[in-house]
Amino acid sequence: MKKLMWPVMALLAFTACNNKVKETKLPIYGTREPITKMVGGKQVTDTVYATIPPFSFVDQERQTITENDLHGKIYVADFFFTSCPSICPVMQRNMVSVAKAYQGKPDFKLVSFTIDPRHDTIPVLKEYAEKLGAKADQWYFLLGKKEDVYQLAEKNYLVSVSESNTAPGGYVHQGWLVLVDKKGRVRGAYDGTDKKQVDQLIVDVKVLMDEEENPKT
């Protein structure tokens, strides 16, 4: 009997951990407000979460990309510029590893917004994307009006960006890779220069995919 106890306990410990992994849920970022509405004659209070607002940008293939193209997709967004000498190469290298992890999944996209629209024209973005080995149907490199990009970055993706004369390359920006769910809600931000956090991001994308497949709430 005693001999049996150890394997049984080990098994219990193992399954306990397994359950924990399955129950992982990602937080929902941004402001939220309760709304009360009438459903079937009853008053119901629901929570409205912040979502990425409408936008319209052009990608490296000259296609217009709006929030509608990303609706129903899980995606990772970052802010960069092609001539960036500091953190972008490492961020984009890590984006490549995320892209590879979910290659061939039509519901998963990557979006890189340029914060230097003056220099990063469509041909520049196209050449950059191709040299990076990015697939045009999985990874959009988006060009838009500077005010729009900056506003979207700061207000909605919660990434700080600005122009600066003293920063290398002329811009300061944070290296967050922002995870967005199928409803356009920000679900995580990961330091794109830190391999460990990027590995976590890859895991969390899967968590989101599972969440969409078995919705509990």
Next chain:
Amino acid sequence: MKRLIVLLLPFTFILTTIFVSCQSESEIEYKRYYIQGRNIYQTQCKNCHAENGEGLGGLIPPLQAADYLKKNKGQLACIIQNGLKGAIQVNGKTYNGQMPAQTQLSPIEIAEVITYISNSFGNKQGIYQVEKVNVDLGNCR
């Protein structure tokens, strides 16, 4: 058992001493260059050229088993100090990006990082001393 340990202790001590002193003067110098060079690489080069020297797609050339390093030994110091612009060929592929200048690095630091790069990632070119770097820097194009 105790006696055995007491007997063995001076013996191992002698062996270690012999081993350590066997590392010649030049080997120690090489190691010093290499380790310092690795520290510089981590802070100044890794973001672009990657931890393992693979570069970044077709944007940033690899340092892995790079023929370019062998063919341009005397140019490396100038490239690190002044940056590089224009097309270059590395392992049969063309790269046309821009490498930023690292003007903050001193000649000894440049020598150390050259030694690290040219003896890592499948390269084996030996030490590159600061004296050579000083000559190279005087002949930058």
